[in-house]
Amino acid sequence: MEVIGARYVLPISSAPILDGAIAIDGPKIVAVGTQKELTEKYPDAPFRRFDSHALMPGLVNAYTCLDMSLFDPEEIPSRYIEWQIQAIEFRRFQSAIKRRTAIIEGLQRALSWGVTTLNDTSNYSGILNTVEETGLRLMVSPEITGAPQKEQQSHYNAAFDMIDEIEDLGIDRIRAGIAPYSPYALSRQMLKILSQQAHGSGLPISLRAAASFSEMEFFYESSGEIDEIFFPRLGWAEERPLAQRKTPIAFLDEIRFLDSQPTLVGCSHLADSDFAAIEQSKCKVVHMPASGRHFDLGLAPVKKLREQGTLVGFGTGAFGASAQQSLWDILRATLKLHSDVAGESIEPSELLKMATLEAAQAAGWGDQVGSLEADKAADFIVVEQSPTLPLEQIPLQLINETTPARISKVVVNGIGLK
Numbered sequence: 001m002e003v004i005g006a007r008y009v010l011p012i013s014s015a016p017i018l019d020g021a022i023a024i025d026g027p028k029i030v031a032v033g034t035q036k037e038l039t040e041k042y043p044d045a046p047f048r049r050f051d052s053h054a055l056m057p058g059l060v061n062a063y064t065c066l067d068m069s070l071f072d073p074e075e076i077p078s079r080y081i082e083w084q085i086q087a088i089e090f091r092r093f094q095s096a097i098k099r100r101t102a103i104i105e106g107l108q109r110a111l112s113w114g115v116t117t118l119n120d121t122s123n124y125s126g127i128l129n130t131v132e133e134t135g136l137r138l139m140v141s142p143e144i145t146g147a148p149q150k151e152q153q154s155h156y157n158a159a160f161d162m163i164d165e166i167e168d169l170g171i172d173r174i175r176a177g178i179a180p181y182s183p184y185a186l187s188r189q190m191l192k193i194l195s196q197q198a199h200g201s202g203l204p205i206s207l208r209a210a211a212s213f214s215e216m217e218f219f220y221e222s223s224g225e226i227d228e229i230f231f232p233r234l235g236w237a238e239e240r241p242l243a244q245r246k247t248p249i250a251f252l253d254e255i256r257f258l259d260s261q262p263t264l265v266g267c268s269h270l271a272d273s274d275f276a277a278i279e280q281s282k283c284k285v286v287h288m289p290a291s292g293r294h295f296d297l298g299l300a301p302v303k304k305l306r307e308q309g310t311l312v313g314f315g316t317g318a319f320g321a322s323a324q325q326s327l328w329d330i331l332r333a334t335l336k337l338h339s340d341v342a343g344e345s346i347e348p349s350e351l352l353k354m355a356t357l358e359a360a361q362a363a364g365w366g367d368q369v370g371s372l373e374a375d376k377a378a379d380f381i382v383v384e385q386s387p388t389l390p391l392e393q394i395p396l397q398l399i400n401e402t403t404p405a406r407i408s409k410v411v412v413n414g415i416g417l418k
């Protein structure tokens with residue numbers, strides 16, 4: 001048993017606490033309250049206080065590609081579809097040694113930024129030993145990338161072999177999910193099979209959807225950049241589906257994919273009917289503003305989604321080594337981007353909730369992490385702050401000022417990693 005106090009404690013699921021504390025017993029939080037309350041309740045427990053700090057849950061990266069951490073092309077293309085092609089080809093031909101090196105680099109970066117939980121779309125089973133070594137918490141969701149239909153079954157088999165391997169580990173910090181690439185890069189039948197498998201087993205499932213106008217254009221007309229560039233460049237010229245005359249979300253709803261309550265990554269381009277489908281199916285959404293800004297994909301309707309009750313977390317995706325991938329940078333960019341558009345601003349406290357609790361729920365870890373609550377895992381970070389600020393200013397201060405140098409402590413399952 002140990003009591004850890006800080007000038008500011010942000011449980012996320014409840015109001016911030018001035019001179020707050022958490023009591024932890026091994027890997028679990030047992031109580032949250034003021035320092036006075038917890039030191040009186042547990043008088044024999046060691047007490048450690050961080051006077052000029054904020055204590056909060058670790059950040060959660062709800063969708064990332066760790067094996068892309070060292071992907072550094074000479075020039076990032078201006079078109080989103082070109083970037084997707086480069087990323088797929090890079091992953092296809094990456095050696096096991098380079099993939100492991102990239103994953104280690106990505107995990108080390110995450111730790112330095114105060115990220116304690118990630119959902120990674122890795123197809124490399126060597127990641128499991130690496131995560132064991134770092135101590136971070138991970139949802140490993142093997143990605144089933146689009147391919148000629150005759151190869152999709154082998155990709156499916158390899159993904160579920162890896163899922164079996166994850167489950168056989170029996171490590172509570174490592175869970176399995178599944179990540180079909182996108183609704184246009186896999187056959188209708190494969191998407192239906194994956195959805196049914198996930199729905200029946202409770203396996204978390206995520207896929208990129210409605211991320212760009214090109215995707216909307218393709219589903220309505222079976223034309224545009226996806227038809228003219230994406231399929232031919234990847235050698236899938238004979239795999240083009242017919243025009244659906246509907247949005248990507250409507251297509252997924254029609255084939256019952258949304259029954260599995262998937263996490264939808266992107267959702268920058270939604271029709272009015274798509275919001276209702278997402279809400280009714282209890283889908284979660286991952287917002288990736290880094291790629292959205294670079295490729296001018298438009299302002300994601302984050303505020304409207306959250307107002308209807310949809311959980312929205314943050315992810316870094318596969319943006320490679322040449323771009324900042326700190327979730328703190330993403331929070332700063334999102335704060336500014338939405339503040340610049342009338343009616344779209346998001347409160348700093350809500351952004352922190354999106355980067356912790358909502359991201360944890362989107363990444364399949366909401367039962368364990370994302371907030372400081374009794375019976376949840378002891379996953380938290382301690383960030384240096386001025387001790388004289390009003391409590392209500394702390395969320396904005398954290399977003400504006402947090403750097404790796406200001407993160408004094410990172411704890412996962414009660415074990416200090418930094």
